[in-house]
Amino acid sequence: MSAKVPRNFRLLEELEKGEKGLGADGCSYGLTDGDDVMMSNWNATILGPPHSAHENRIYSLKIYCGASYPDQPPSVHFISKINLPGVSQTNGKVDLSKLGRVSQWNRDFTMEKILVALREYMAHPNCRKLPQPPEGSTY
Amino acid sequence: MASGLPKRIIKETERLVAEPVPGIHAVPHEDNLRYFDVSIHGPAQSPYEGGIFRLELFLPEDYPMTPPKIRFLTKIYHPNIDRLGRICLDVLKGNWSPALQIRTILLSIQALLGAPNPDDPLANDVAQRWKEDEKAAIATAREWTRTHAMT
Numbered sequence: 701m702s703a704k705v706p707r708n709f710r711l712l713e714e715l716e717k718g719e720k721g722l723g724a725d726g727c728s729y730g731l732t733d734g735d736d737v738m739m740s741n742w743n744a745t746i747l748g749p750p751h752s753a754h755e756n757r758i759y760s761l762k763i764y765c766g767a768s769y770p771d772q773p774p775s776v777h778f779i780s781k782i783n784l785p786g787v788s789q790t791n792g793k794v795d796l797s798k799l800g801r802v803s804q805w806n807r808d809f810t811m812e813k814i815l816v817a818l819r820e821y822m823a824h825p826n827c828r829k830l831p832q833p834p835e836g837s838t839y
Numbered sequence: 840m841a842s843g844l845p846k847r848i849i850k851e852t853e854r855l856v857a858e859p860v861p862g863i864h865a866v867p868h869e870d871n872l873r874y875f876d877v878s879i880h881g882p883a884q885s886p887y888e889g890g891i892f893r894l895e896l897f898l899p900e901d902y903p904m905t906p907p908k909i910r911f912l913t914k915i916y917h918p919n920i921d922r923l924g925r926i927c928l929d930v931l932k933g934n935w936s937p938a939l940q941i942r943t944i945l946l947s948i949q950a951l952l953g954a955p956n957p958d959d960p961l962a963n964d965v966a967q968r969w970k971e972d973e974k975a976a977i978a979t980a981r982e983w984t985r986t987h988a989m990t
Contacts, residue, residue: 703900706874709908712923735922737912 710770711739714810727815729763740765742774742811746819752828754782757835761794763811770807776814781833784822792839794818844872848898851941863945865896873898877909877945881988882953886980887915890988894924894948896941906935907944916976916983918957918966926951927961 705713718729726747731739742763748754760779766772778792786798794814797803801817821827852872855865862880867873877894881887893912899905909931911924919927930939930947960966969976 703873703898703902704871705899706868706871706895706897708895708910709897712908712910712925715923737914737924739923 707765707767707769708739711765714812715739717810717812721812725812725816726819727812729811729815732762744811744815746815746822749819749823749828752823753830753832754822754828757832760838761792761815763814765811770809773802773805773809774811774814776818777839779838781837781839782822783830783832784827786821790839845902847903848873855942860942860946863942863949865941865945873902875941879945879949879952881984882949885953886977887917887952887984887988890984892952892988896945898941903937903939906931906939907941909944909948914983914987916965916980917952918955918960918962918969918976919951921962925961927959 714729715731721728726749727744729742729744732741732743742765744761744763746759746761748757748759758780759782762777762779763774765774773796776794776796778787778794781792783789786795787793788795796805796814799814799817799821801820802809802814852867862882863877865875865877867875875896877896879892879894881890881892890913892915894909895912896907896909898907910926911920913924915924921927926948928947928951930936930944955969957966957969965976968979
């Protein structure tokens with residue numbers, strides 16, 4: 701039986717990785733409020749992948765890790781407007797079940813894995829040329 | 840005890856329950872025996888006196904080759920403890936030895952409450968204040984103890 705890392709220690713690991721690995725794979729993330737002992741609310745950015753309509757854009761997202769994270773996936777919202785299948789056009793909520801690599805949630809998955817999967821999806825041939833809302837607009 | 844839990848952890852847990860350390864409680868979660876709810880009473884004659892501080896402790900897969908992970912859940916004003924409750928303590932890092940135990944680590948943390956070390960800070964703003972105006976820093980630590988650790 702391998703050790704099951706509890707929620708808070710998992711989030712501390714992710715926080716440390718996020719603080720060190722700024723910009724890795726065009727994604728970054730950190731706590732919204734550095735005083736939040738429960739580490740529930742996170743901000744993230746995705747740098748638009750090259751050779752796509754997203755190139756040179758920076759997308760802001762918010763992530764909420766509930767009490768049952770990482771047994772349950774976090775909820776992920778785009779703050780920056782984006783035209784991407786699986787992202788609600790009313791509030792920016794990401795439907796993780798539509799996001800290939802993380803659609804079957806596993807507690808070993810991380811926020812970074814979601815962000816990287818989103819960035820890959822933005823560069824997917826079906827998505828990369830979709831017309832995009834004006835840069836800087838938000839939900 | 841669940842199968843697969845190393846004997847070392849079982850023994851440490853049994854001893855923590857059978858011979859508890861004064862002022863320290865550590866109870867494993869029923870669904871994760873490597874994960875402990877901990878409480879530490881603030882030492883007498885310290886700004887934390889009268890407070891009961893909650894912590895959480897986790898024994899990683901390769902414990903005791905690597906140290907336990909531990910942090911404060913109760914807010915505390917201390918130069919070696921940061922805003923998320925992370926603790927700067929040598930025995931939790933490079934000076935860890937498998938000869939140490941949960942018990943010794945918790946005693947070290949209790950001792951750290953009695954002897955803050957602003958020259959080896961984690962919470963830089965707190966450490967700076969501690970060095971510039973120790974009286975005021977101690978007053979703040981007392982106030983935080985009253986506000987966060989006595990409810």
